[in-house]
Every structure is written in structure tokens, then in C-alpha cells.
Amino acid sequence: MKSMNKLFYIITLLLGLLSFEKSIGQTTRNPYVAQTNIPNCKVIEVKIENNKTSILMEYEKTKSDLVQAWVAFSSYTFLSDYYNESNTYRILSLGQDQLDTKYSTTGKKGQKYYFTLVFPKLPPGIEKINIKEISLEGGGFEWRGISITNPDYSPKSKWTEASLKTFWQTNGNDFLEGIYENAIQSANSPKYKLALKKSETGYDLIYLSGDIGQTTKFKEGDIKAYLTKTAKDNLLKAKWIMGDKSINENLYITFEDALMKIIWTDGSPEQLYIKLYPTSSTSKNPNGVASSGTGFALTSNGYIVTNYHVIDGATSIAVKVINGNFSTSYKAKVVVSDKNNDLAIIQIEDNTFTNISKIPYTIKSTSSDVGENVFVLGYPLRASMGDEIKLTNGIISSKTGFQGDITSYQISAPVQPGNSGGPLFDKFGNLIGVINAKHTGAENVSYAIKVSYLKNVIDLLPTTPTLSNTNTLTNLSLSDQVKLLNKFVYIIEIK
Numbered sequence: 001m002k003s004m005n006k007l008f009y010i011i012t013l014l015l016g017l018l019s020f021e022k023s024i025g026q027t028t029r030n031p032y033v034a035q036t037n038i039p040n041c042k043v044i045e046v047k048i049e050n051n052k053t054s055i056l057m058e059y060e061k062t063k064s065d066l067v068q069a070w071v072a073f074s075s076y077t078f079l080s081d082y083y084n085e086s087n088t089y090r091i092l093s094l095g096q097d098q099l100d101t102k103y104s105t106t107g108k109k110g111q112k113y114y115f116t117l118v119f120p121k122l123p124p125g126i127e128k129i130n131i132k133e134i135s136l137e138g139g140g141f142e143w144r145g146i147s148i149t150n151p152d153y154s155p156k157s158k159w160t161e162a163s164l165k166t167f168w169q170t171n172g173n174d175f176l177e178g179i180y181e182n183a184i185q186s187a188n189s190p191k192y193k194l195a196l197k198k199s200e201t202g203y204d205l206i207y208l209s210g211d212i213g214q215t216t217k218f219k220e221g222d223i224k225a226y227l228t229k230t231a232k233d234n235l236l237k238a239k240w241i242m243g244d245k246s247i248n249e250n251l252y253i254t255f256e257d258a259l260m261k262i263i264w265t266d267g268s269p270e271q272l273y274i275k276l277y278p279t280s281s282t283s284k285n286p287n288g289v290a291s292s293g294t295g296f297a298l299t300s301n302g303y304i305v306t307n308y309h310v311i312d313g314a315t316s317i318a319v320k321v322i323n324g325n326f327s328t329s330y331k332a333k334v335v336v337s338d339k340n341n342d343l344a345i346i347q348i349e350d351n352t353f354t355n356i357s358k359i360p361y362t363i364k365s366t367s368s369d370v371g372e373n374v375f376v377l378g379y380p381l382r383a384s385m386g387d388e389i390k391l392t393n394g395i396i397s398s399k400t401g402f403q404g405d406i407t408s409y410q411i412s413a414p415v416q417p418g419n420s421g422g423p424l425f426d427k428f429g430n431l432i433g434v435i436n437a438k439h440t441g442a443e444n445v446s447y448a449i450k451v452s453y454l455k456n457v458i459d460l461l462p463t464t465p466t467l468s469n470t471n472t473l474t475n476l477s478l479s480d481q482v483k484l485l486n487k488f489v490y491i492i493e494i495k
Contacts, residue, residue, distance in 0.1 A: 005485060026150055034145025043131075044114075048147045052092065053079065053119045055131065058444065061111040064248050070102035071113065073308075076134040093118045101462050123244040125217055153232030154245045155223040157197075161208045164195050164279065173278060174198055174383035175417060176234075179208065180260045180273035189271055190243075194224055196260070202236065202386075203227040227253060233384040238262075256440045257268075257417065294378035294435070295319065295346070297488040298458070299465045300355045302348035306421030306492050308337050311344050313494075320491040321379075322409060323356055326387055329493065336460045341407055341453045341487040342436045343462065346492075353462035356432070359468035360484050361423075363451050364430040368409065372396045375478065376413045376435055377489045378422030389489060390419075391482055394444065401447040402439065408447045409433055415446040424448040429473025 015286040021200070026048040033043055045056040059071055077091040077099075091099065095116030105113060107397050127150050134140040158263035158372045159167075161179065168177065177196050185191035192210040205225035207218040218224070234255040240248045240262075250265045293310030297303075304319060311334055318329040323383055330350040337344040368374075375393035392410030401408025411424065415438050424433035433448030458465065 028148040032147040033143050036143045038141045043143055043146055048122055048150055051121055053122045055117040057115045057117060059113040061105060061107050061109055063109050069106055071105050072102045072116060073099055074134050078132045080130045080132060089120045091117055092120055103472065122150060124150060124154060126150055139343060152245065154241055157196060157204060157206050157221050157223055159195065159206050160220050164197065168278060175381055176203065176255050178275050180275050183272045183274050202229050205399060233381060239442045244246040289404050291494045292382055292418055293420045293492045294418065295490045295492045296423040297356060297359055298345065299467065300358060303465055303484045304346050305329065305434060306344050306488060307344060308339050308342045308344045310421045310492055311346060311494060316495045317346060318493040320493065322490060336457055338457045341449055343434060343454055343457045345457060359488060360472040361429050361431050363472045364432045368396055368426060368432050370396050370399060373427040374411055374413060375425055376415060376419065376422055377485055378419035378435065379491045380416035380418035382418055389486055397454040407453050408449055411446050411448060412444050413446060423489060429471055
């Protein structure tokens with residue numbers, strides 16, 4: 001700091017104090033100051049208002065500073081967070097006085113001079129501050145550890161990272177819930193770690209850690225955003241609590257597999273968060289299910305096709321919806337798998353299981369062409385979309401998959417997590433592929449493993465299976481095909 005404003009006459013001082021008194025905001029009078037190198041200059045009052053922080057300073061002429069003929073506050077005066085001095089707020093003005101101006105202090109001993117230092121508004125929760133001033137003449141003054149009343153009334157939750165993990169491990173989580181971390185750290189984008197927790201109205205984003213270097217101090221369990229649903233399950237509207245604890249509603253949040261993307265409508269750059277928890281080995285849905293996929297009947301005696309990644313690492317496998325029955329599940333085991341081509345054949349090993357009716361479709365013996373109509377059946381996103389079988393359709397877009405993979409078709413039929421392992425049929429009801437992936441960077445780009453590679457896995461079965469050689473779906477409408485296929489496409493649950 002340096003210097004302090006011109007001498008105020010008593011009436012001017014009284015009027016100034018009265019006007020300060022009437023302003024609206026959180027006021028701290030005569031705050032405790034832990035340390036200062038200019039004891040005859042005191043912090044009299046700190047006022048946090050709607051758009052600024054005002055600090056009233058009192059300079060008292062003492063015998064020891066009779067040689068001090070002037071006082072001035074530098075435009076390089078900063079208000080800093082007591083706990084992190086690198087984050088500072090630069091002074092905006094000196095009230096009605098001028099910064100970088102020498103004001104006379106040649107009065108008698110006991111004479112008092114008053115100055116109002118105006119800074120940007122402090123966010124809620126900062127209750128200790130520093131003032132640092134760089135003098136016109138070099139050096140400078142400082143006041144450290146100023147205790148102010150500035151409580152944080154922003155919304156809180158009861159959750160911590162540990163308690164959330166315990167809760168999810170016991171009760172399961174839906175397909176969006178979990179812990180996410182900002183992928184890129186910058187000055188305007190801290191490396192926040194946030195938890196997404198389902199609420200009665202949508203979801204809460206809960207702060208866990210990562211605001212190191214920020215002026216505002218979020219605490220574990222603070223609410224960072226409220227998310228409400230839109231027409232799409234993976235697109236949510238957000239009320240985001242900014243660093244200064246203000247509310248910003250100019251954003252949406254989308255979810256894609258293990259990614260959370262924050263889209264700002266005010267032109268700010270998008271932010272990408274990576275899902276850290278639950279991991280693939282700890283993720284559980286309600287009822288203790290770690291993951292869920294789709295499978296379909298290969299034979300009448302319990303052989304079922306799915307993806308290798310659906311059953312990878314499973315300690316137990318359950319199959320549901322056999323013969324359209326959602327209430328009964330059957331234990332199954334892996335019989336043969338092909339990790340490279342993401343295929344697996346499992347077999348029901350449950351004493352209560354009886355053979356199902358004849359498989360109504362056949363495995364197509366030739367490859368399919370670009371432009372052919374296709375449809376997909378499966379059980380995607382069950383936590384939000386329900387257990388009813390879902391149909392999507394489209395065409396074969398390419399005879400090669402991701403980056404030219406010759407083992408797959410690229411199709412335009414949309415798929416979601418949970419579709420993995422489901423069947424791909426042509427319009428005649430011929431089985432032509434097994435769904436295994438989607439392109440997260442493109443709209444309606446999905447992939448299915450060609451059935452020629454499934455045939456190679458079938459050849460590895462310990463006994464040669466009896467496959468259907470008659471397609472009873474050929475002359476049916478799509479609606480009737482789906483009604484018949486309902487009994488042969490299954491939910492695969494993994495623990």
C-alpha cells in the first residue's frame with residue numbers, strides 16, 4: 001500500500017461512514033488481523049456487497065511517523081486468499097480518491113485519515129484474506145490473516161467419496177452414476193473430481209476434490225451442479241455452481257460410455273470428464289449385477305451367443321427372458337470364447353431349464369452388401385430404458401468396421417451400452433452379425449461382428465451343435481418378426 005487519502009473533515013467522515021453503513025452486504029467491523037507491517041493503518045470494516053468487496057482503512061498519525069508527509073495506495077494492491085496467495089484480486093478503485101496519488105498526512109498526532117479500497121467481490125466461504133500493496137516508492141505494505149464473516153450458504157450434501165463408494169457397492173448404481181475427473185486442467189478449468197449421484201429430480205454433481213490453486217474453496221460434499229432430465233437419457237440440463245458460487249444455467253451435460261461432456265452455450269470451451277469409478281470390476285447395478293448385456297439362442301438346448309467383453313471377468317452369469325420370462329433367471333457357464341473377435345458361447349447349466357422351441361432363424365451363409373436393410377434387438381441402458389426388448393433398424397453402411405476392420409460390418413442402426421452381444425438380422429430374419437460396439441465420436445455408427453467369425457467359434461464347441469436350418473421369419477412383417485424373436489433374445493447379467 002502506500003499513502004492514504006486526503007484528510008477528511010469530521011462531517012465528511014461521518015457522512016462517508018453512514019453511506020457505508022447503509023450499503024447492502026455482509027459486513028465485518030474491526031476484523032482480527034494476524035499480522036501487519038504498518039500497525040497505525042487499521043482495517044476498520046470489510047463489506048462484501050453484490051458486486052464488490054469494500055475495505056475501509058484508517059490511518060492514524062502517530063509520533064513515530066512525524067516524518068511521513070504523505071500516504072498513497074498503489075494500483076498494484078491485491079486482495080488475496082489467505083490459504084493461496086497466488087490467487088489474487090487486484091484493486092478496482094480507492095473509493096472517491098485516486099490510486100497512485102500522494103495524499104498529505106502532515107496533521108497532528110492522533111489525526112485520522114480514511115480510505116476505501118474496492119476489490120472484486122469475494123466468493124462465499126473465504127473467511128481469511130490478505131491485503132498486499134506495492135508502493136510507489138518500492139517495497140510495500142501488507143495485512144495478513146484478516147478474519148471476516150463470509151459464510152458459504154451454497155448447497156451441501158452428506159456424501160464423501162468413501163461413503164458414495166460404500167453406498168454403490170451395497171446398493172448398486174445406475175448407468176450414469178459414478179465418479180468423474182476433468183481430463184484437462186487449465187486456469188479456467190480446474191481438475192475437479194466430481195461424483196454423479198441420482199436424486200429425486202434427476203442427478204446431483206457433488207464436489208470431491210481438485211480445486212487446488214482456485215480462490216474459492218469447495219469442500220468435499222458441496223453440490224457442484226443440479227442436473228435435470230431432457231428428452232434423451234444421456235443429455236441433461238444443468239444448473240452449475242461456478243467458482244464464485246453463482247449459478248450458471250448456460251450449459252448441458254452429455255454422457256457417452258465412460259465420458260461426461262460439459263457443453264457451454266456461452267461460447268466457453270467444452271470440458272471432458274473421464275469416469276473413474278465404478279471400474280469395470282466394481283460396477284454394480286441394483287441387485288448386485290456388475291454389468292448387463294444381450295445374448296441370443298444358438299440352439300434349443302441352451303447354447304447362447306454373446307460378446308466376449310460381456311462375460312469377461314465374470315464370477316457368475318445369469319440368463320433372463322428365456323421364452324419371454326423376465327422373472328426367472330438361469331445360471332450359465334462359458335463354453336468357448338474368442339477374445340480377438342469379441343465372441344463367446346455360453347451354456348445354461350441349471351436343473352430347472354428345459355429345452356426351448358425350435359430356433360426360427362438361420363445363420364446366413366453369404367456376406368451381406370452395403371445398403372441392405374438390417375435390424376437389431378437387445379436390452380440397452382436397462383436402468384433408464386427398462387427391461388422391454390428394444391428394436392433399432394438401419395442399413396449396412398460399410399462391409400468393414402472401425403478403421404477398416406474386415407471382421408465387422410458398419411451399420412446405421414443405433415446401439416447403446418447393453419446392446420452388446422445382441423443379434424443383427426437382415427430384413428428376411430437371417431442372422432448376419434453380433435453387435436459389439438458403437439462409434440462414440442459419430443452419430444448412429446455401430447459395428448457388428450460378421451457371422452462367418454461366429455461359425456469359427458461354433459466349430460470349437462466340444463460337441464457339434466444342432467443348428468436351425470429353416471428360417472420361419474422370411475415372409476413375416478418386421479413387427480411379427482420381433483414378436484417371434486422375443487423368446488430367443490436374452491438379458492445376460494454378470495457378477
